[in-house]
Amino acid sequence: MAGSMSRPIPVIGAGLAGSEAALQIADAGYPVRLYEMRPVVPTAAHQSDHCAELVCSNSLGSKLPDRAGGCLQAELRALDCKLLPHAEATAVPAGQALAVDRNLFGARVTKVIKDHPNIELAREEAKTIPDDAVCVIATGPLTSEALANDIQRLAGTEHLAFFDAIAPVVHGDSIDRSIVFAASRWGKGTADYLNVPLDEKDYNAFIEGLLRAEKHELKGFEAKDPRAHQFFERCLPIEILAARGHDTLRFGPMRPVGLDDPRTDRWPYAVLQLRTENTAGTLWNMVGFQTNLRYGEQERIFRALPGMASAEFARLGSMHRNTFLNSPKVLSSLLEWRERPGLFFAGQITGMEGYLGNIGSGLVAGQNAIARLRNQKPRALPRTTLLGALTAHVAESPAEPFQPMKAEFGLLPPLPGRVRKKERKAAYAARSAANLAAHLRHNGAPTAPTHP
Ligand SMILES: Cc1cc2nc3c(=O)[nH]c(=O)nc-3n(C[C@H](O)[C@H](O)[C@H](O)COP(=O)(O)OP(=O)(O)OC[C@H]3O[C@@H](n4cnc5c(N)ncnc54)[C@H](O)[C@@H]3O)c2cc1C
Structure with a gap:
């Protein structure tokens, strides 16, 4: 893409999604300017100036391969996730769950970002959406007021919410x-x-x-x-x-x-x-x-x-502060603004929930941004994978009003034929692994570095 070789790609927000997206793009050989407003402008929930700070629980979910958390971890590993190895390296004992020492994890990701030759970490608030041809916005549930106003201007006031009003969802x-x-x-x-x-x-x-x-x-x-x-x-x-x-x-x-x-x-x-x-x-x-x-x-x-x-x-139902887009109206399953190709959103602002899913969304936005930089057509992940189903949910959920979701097997298309209930989760995980492997064989690894 013209002009992208020298000018750094803006990634706004160095939370879970933004850190992942920045590392994806930087590892592929492109310069990145990663904006993080903390500690200059604090949020009401973050406690540190670390990138990828986990704001509440320190658990990234189950490690068991036939649970949604474990299946999503396997997908992220196959897709060359940048943050997952740091979570594993800073894990604390937590039975079958992947839980991390949040300080070690945040400090480690911050160091990797600061030391990366292709990333410049800018400690400042981005107040408007950059007009660069390719950029990623990942400012999370507590997006700053000024930027939220600019996003609202782009999306229309009815397409950006500030609080979740969540009704329960039942398995059919x-x-x-x-x-x-x-x-x-x-x-x-x-x-x-x-x-x-x-x-x-x-x-x-x-x-x-x-x-x-x-x-x-x-x-x-x-x-x-x-x-x-x-x-x-x-x-x-x-x-x-x-x-x-x-x-x-x-x-x-x-x-x-x-x-x-x-x-x-x-x-x-x-x-x-x-x-x-x-x-x-x-x-x-x-x-x-x-x-x-x-x-x-x-x-x-x-x-x-x-x-x-x-x-x-x-x-289950809940209510909490959450800035998020009415994504089915504005985003595609590539996490790209429908009316402005090259503008990607990632993380909780897209209506995804859960630490791992948000890391995954940064990976998707980052890898699709790389495809745009290479003038290639980004490819959506198979819907039979949890990450593919989650991005499809965000872009296509028929629910009115749109409500955020986390990765879970209920989002996947039903399995063909009759599968006994107790065998279903393992079957979903096996199908995800097989279809993702086929997708990668066909499309190649998206982040292999090139020298632009
Ligand atoms: C109080 C609270 C508790 C939560 N507890 C959990 C939990 O226990 N488990 C769970 O899975 N999820 C939890 N979540 C949801 C959690 O926020 C997400 O899972 C995850 O952190 C979202 O990742 P993200 O990258 O989208 O946002 P974040 O991790 O919040 O990252 C966004 C980053 O953007 C920065 N930023 C915002 N505006 C600007 C701007 N204009 N310019 C520059 N930088 C900006 C912020 O400082 C922040 O660092 C919680 C959320 C909140 C608010």
Whole structure:
């Protein structure tokens, strides 16, 4: 790409995703200017000036090959991830999990970045999106105000959120379909929703349960953020709706009108609607059920609903500060801005969750940026890999509003044929490994250094 040989590629944010993206691009032989605003401008959560600081837990998930964490680690290894070896080198004993000494890990990544001949670490806040032909933005859930405003200007105000309002997501195969029925309201269009029917007794017990359940309160900087209150007014948690009046939910997200229960040929007293979360149709979002209840309480109360006794949750509801794009509207599965090729986003700002997934997104954005620099067409990863499925989720999730997700087997397309439930995870991992190996054989290793 013209002009890219001498001018460094801007990567904004030296968190997990930005550090990975910068190292990918720099190892491929291109100069990088990596902007990190800490410690000059702090965030409300980071404690150090390290690159790739882990802000909370020190665990990168399970190492077991048939768990999502282990499978994702195997994918990252095959794709020449730059940060994973440093995590492994700074691991602490944690049973089957890959947990790290966060200080050692952060210090080590910072040193590698500072010592890299192709990286210049600029300790400054980027206030606007660079206009370079190729750049990566990875400023995370706590993106600075000035840059967030500029991203909002590019995306439109409706396509950048500041708080998560997360509703739980259920695995489709754990729902009792002899009770839960497929229907659309008034029979219009296709029967796209699954409907959990409640009679009056079920509804009363549900409301009672919600009102008594323990809540997870926002604490610290999140509680003080004025945008938390704006957000809550727009998108109220079900426990707050329940506290406003016994029938508020039944006339709101749980309204049953126009939904005939095939078992009774009548409308139920109230309904919980589930809408598919992914193109594979294996995950179902509990519509309008954003909640701040403690996780154990959510599982107990939702499993008491008809047809949900065995519900397995891919994700439980939560609320927290999180700057993220409405990615399906603006990003492709290459993590590239649809209307500005060469502008990549990575990390939590794309709507991915989890440390490892965010490292993976930096890898994807970095490797695709390299392809653009080489005037090659970037190639999306197979959707049968966790990283490919996660990037596809970010770009194509049909859910409205779009909600962040972490890497998990439920995002993958179903396995062909019948596979016993207890063998499924291993089968997903084996398919991911085989398809990724074929993808790499066909496309070659994207980061092999060239001398531009
Ligand atoms: C309080 C909190 C707790 C969390 N706990 C967990 C957890 O336990 N487990 C988990 O998996 N995930 C957790 N997360 C999510 C976690 O943030 C991500 O998994 C991961 O850190 C995201 O990586 P990232 O690279 O997208 O963002 P980050 O790691 O946050 O990196 C973004 C970087 O960009 C910098 N930056 C921001 N704006 C600018 C700017 N304008 N110019 C220059 N630099 C800028 C920031 O200083 C930061 O270093 C938590 C998030 C928060 C906020």
